Amino acid sequence: MKNMLLRFTLNGKPMEGTTQPNKRMLDVLRGDLSLTGTKEGCAVGECGACTVILNGEPVASCLVAAGQMQGAEVLTIEGMSETLIGSVLQDCFVEGDAVQCGFCTPGFIMTAYALLLKNPHPTREEIREAVAGNICRCTGYIPIVNAIEQAGIRILEE
Ligand code: FES
Ligand code: FES
Numbered sequence: 001m002k003n004m005l006l007r008f009t010l011n012g013k014p015m016e017g018t019t020q021p022n023k024r025m026l027d028v029l030r031g032d033l034s035l036t037g038t039k040e041g042c043a044v045g046e047c048g049a050c051t052v053i054l055n056g057e058p059v060a061s062c063l064v065a066a067g068q069m070q071g072a073e074v075l076t077i078e079g080m081s082e083t084l085i086g087s088v089l090q091d092c093f094v095e096g097d098a099v100q101c102g103f104c105t106p107g108f109i110m111t112a113y114a115l116l117l118k119n120p121h122p123t124r125e126e127i128r129e130a131v132a133g134n135i136c137r138c139t140g141y142i143p144i145v146n147a148i149e150q151a152g153i154r155i156l157e158e
Contacts, residue, residue, distance in 0.1 A: 008069045011079025021067035025059075026050050028066050029076060037077035037106050041135070048134030051107040052076050058114040060133075075113075077106040084158065085116050089151045096147040100138035108134050112148045121152045 004021045007014070010033070019028060029035045029052065041049035043062050050061040053075035054068075080086035089109050092098070099105050108131060115122055115130040122130070127148045128141075136144060 004067065004070075006066055006070060008071060009073045011075060011082075019066045021065060023066040024062055025052070025054075025064040025066060025069055025074075026061040028069070029061060029074075035076050035078050039103055039106055041103070041107075046133075046135070047104075048107040048111060048131075049104055051110040051134065053080075053110055053114055056114070056117070058111045075110075077110060080110060080113055083113075085113055085151070085155060088154050088158070089113060089116070089148070092147040092151040092154065093144070096143050096150060098139060098143040098147040104134060104136040104138075108136065108144055108148075112151065115148070116152055116155060120155055122148070124149060 001020055001022055003018045005016065006019050007016045009015065026038065026040055029038050038052055038061060039049040040062060041047035045060045045063045048060065051058050052061045054064065055072050081090055089112055093105060093109065111131050111134055115127065119126060124145055127145050131144065
């Protein structure tokens with residue numbers, strides 16, 4: 001397949017480079033751009049560890065092709081921490097013991113970021129639904145739901 005010139009916005013900055021259109025977005029981010037905060041777990045769209053925000057929606061970057069990034073706004077865990085929602089989420093995850101091994105954490109935080117962007121004060125049920133595609137082997141999920149709920153409350157108070 002022919003290479004393409006890819007132009008997109010990454011964490012608020014314009015990016016341009018040559019790539020294969022069928023290369024996985026996860027490989028563009030982790031391999032080409034050294035943004036290793038985005039994790040690879042299952043590689044088949046089932047664990048949520050590779051979640052990033054593409055045009056405002058959380059996506060599994062292991063299932064997105066580089067060609068689909070053309071002209072898009074992409075936010076990764078590295079850029080998210082510079083936003084208000086992102087920094088509050090990170091604080092609430094740490095304070096609420098929602099991080100153990102940490103492998104799943106970037107994916108959960110990106111999914112939670114997308115939720116809070118649209119729905120700043122979600123119910124616990126809405127939080128559970130939003131993170132249903134993210135897998136955590138360590139925490140039992142309750143601290144994660146608590147942390148996202150707490151972040152929503154704190155953001156409303158800011
Ligand atoms: S690595 Fe993409 S969903 Fe698991
Ligand atoms: S904290 Fe270890 S997988 Fe979630």
